Amino acid sequence: MGMVNNNVDESAKSDNQLSNAHEEKIFVSIRLRPLNDRELANEDAAVWECINSTTLLYKNSLPERSALPTAYNFDRVFAGGCSTMQVYEESAKRVALCVVGGINSSIFAYGQTSSGKTYTMCGITEYAIADIYDYIQKHPNRQFVLKFSAMEIYNEAVRDLLSSDATPLRLLDDPDRGTVVEKITEVALRDWSHLKELLSLCAAQRKIGETSLNEMSSRSHQILRLTVDSSAREFRRTENSSTLSATVNFVDLAGSERASQTLSAGTRLKEGSHINRSLLTLGTVIRKLSKGRNAHIPYRDSKLTRILQNSLGGNARTAIICTLSPAHSHVEQSRNTLLFASCAKQVSTNAHVNVVMSEKALVKQLQRELARLESQLKNLGSLSNSCDSLALKEKELLIEKMDKEIRALTDQRDEAHFRLQNLMQSAGESQGSRPWDALSSMSEPQEKGTWLDEYPASEASEIIDPFRLDVGSSISHFYDKGEGLSFNKSEEQFAESSEEQFLSDDTSPRMFIEKYFGPDPTQGWEKIAERIDLNNEDNCKEVQCIEIDTSIRKINFDSVSSPEKENQGLENVDMRKINFDSLSSPENEMEQYSSSSDSELNDSRSIESSRSRSCSEVLTTMPFSPRSKMEKEHETPSIEVEEDSIRSLEHNNLKFSESESVADGKDLCIEQSEDGKFSELESVADGKDLHRQHSEEYCESDSTDAKEESMKALGLADEVVKSKNQFVNEQVLDAEPTSNKFETDSNLVLGGVHDSQKSPSDWSIQFEKQRAEIIQLWDACDIPLVHRTYFFLVFKGDPSDSIYMEVELRRLSFLKASQQTNTVKNGQSSSTRALKREREMLSSLMLKKLSNTERMALFQKWGIGLKTKRRRLQLCQRLWTDTKDMDHIKGSAALVAKLVGIVELSHVQKEFVGLSFSTPQVNVRSFSWKHSMPSLV
């Protein structure tokens, strides 16, 4: 074994010149044997003739059209008379002696049985080895080692011919050496005689059998292998010494045969079968090799070709001597041999010098190689470390950057969360301060609140404007902060807590609406009002003039409560009547109020005229709130309220003019002015009547014409009043074309005055009228049905409903106006869509909340065909649609209440009542819900 290395010492190089290693073709020669005795006896004619050293000619004539050649050319052809020495010298020696130059070589004898293979190879082997020894002798500067091994392949079993052990040898595949015969005996030749002994031993060991064609027929393939290692003696002990090592194979193949010819049977037949099969493989290998080296080579199909792989187209020079019987009787077999020879002639090998380094040289070279590899590894490691370090640093920077981003995002998230909480809190505060909540929480004014603090002053005033009159300043729920009106803190808190209670029950109307139908379109009306006011900017500007210029407060009394009236039982009297009807003479009261000390003016229930920057106007008190009523019922007669109100006016530096209107005792009207504009107004007007007329405009005019006439009388007030009228007409009164356009407004502004003048029967009429108006507005504004139902059921019909109805009317009016504007701009409004969804949801609830019998009864009552499709939806689409038919409305309310569970939730109503009035222990609106509920069917 050894490594191929070009580091060959000079002697080896010189020796190598003998072999001249490079690619070359297999040397193919033909040897004819003479006719043997049997052939001669059979007068078998010799049909082959060597016409020259390279051409073999078929002497007999071939049939016409025969494709068989008559002449064959090879590297060398030997006639029957040639000696083996000549054959060796001219065909095998050159190849055989390559081994001494470190080149592998092989010499084959191929031919049919009894053609002279063994006869030829025995001579060639001896001559070759003799020449090798001769070469050794001629090259004393080199030390040669010859090792000999011998094997046979018999019936596809490899056998060691130098061993008595007949155990077949295994073939191993070595990456460097190719196929290796395991444990084969390799004998170092001592000398020539030693070789002769071994050769004799091999001949003795080889399987030989008698056939009809050959008494000493070889029944196996024999391979004699001589390995020649040589090294220059000069360098043997130096690190630079190297060894040339090569092997020469002398291969005596078994002869191809025909069983019919050899008359073989039994063992011979079996041997012949293996022989022919292995020779067939060899022929295939040669044929393939002759056509191209890339062809699939079936070396492994037989042990013969596997062992001789290097010799067949590999790293060995090869010479093939094909032996022929010249007899005509074997012409077919001879042609086959010639065919094989012809193919082999085309096969090239690529032999080269095999230099085996000495162990020392090998160790040294291995050490150098190791150092080189270590150096490379170190460099790679250094480079890798450098890359790793750089990558690690980049990753650390990236991680640090990402960490910063995460912290920044976390901060942003926290900040956003904080803002969101604030917004939600603000929204909750704002929501809790909506009109009806505010209305219901009108009590215990103490501290200033902030529900409108977030709005600019002008916006705040505009937003508050729609319901300012409702929650007006009679019991001072609002403060004029100079920037806008605000709830006091306790109201706000109360509203919040009430709202929380309200919202905590998801069956409350608001929650129900928001949960199932989206945001209540009736909420957020402040913004709607804001838009309306923006749309009526001119009007607001006009009103603003009044607001800014007003400095005079005028109070018109119907009467000022007299002591006698003060002592009257007022519990069952409408607040508005109490406030106004029970007032005693205005002159006295005015004096009384005017002389009130400042110390008394801090009463939180005092009337506080609200003023805004943009849209303030003549404010009127609204002394009929539930709170006031409650106080009247349980605490103080109305005179206290009036006194408080007057004191509040004085506290706010209000100036009360003594006018005839006051003396007339008709109205309580407070006007506020701070500069001379109102004075101008006052001067143009007819002095004493001015304020009364002005009040009449807002409070008592029964028709637009009358109002306009009044305004005309005001002179400079014309434009102002016109704008005001337009504003009110457009935004408020359009909802009730048949009613007095100013009625609603006047009711809101001075409702107490009107109401105070109404008898219970009058109130009942007004209640029905307002309720019908509200119902129509609900329909016009697409108010959620649950909301309608809830309020409808709340309306009891007593005077205490007035405040709710007024607020509802006010905001519905504005909402309607807003929706008209939005609808024009946007087509179908969101509230319409929400209402549609609500009806669909109610339709679903019908299935859950009502039995089949109940549903059928409802369908019949509502005139819906029992066999029609989507009956429930049909029914729900009819709910609350006939606003003129109170039975229809009651039925609608009953059904909606049933579906959403209002009937069963008496506590909700109690809470609602609690919301409405600040003192829980005083159940002012102690109506019975179940009693109020209309029948379902």
Ligand SMILES: Nc1ncnc2c1ncn2[C@@H]1O[C@H](COP(=O)(O)OP(=O)(O)OP(=O)(O)O)[C@@H](O)[C@H]1O
């Ligand atoms: N060139 C030759 N001159 C004289 N005799 C020869 C020659 N070649 C072969 N013979 C003789 O022919 C006979 C058969 O030769 P050999 O055994 O070498 O044939 P073979 O090809 O090896 O046959 P097998 O394949 O059966 O082993 C032998 O007796 C041998 O002496």
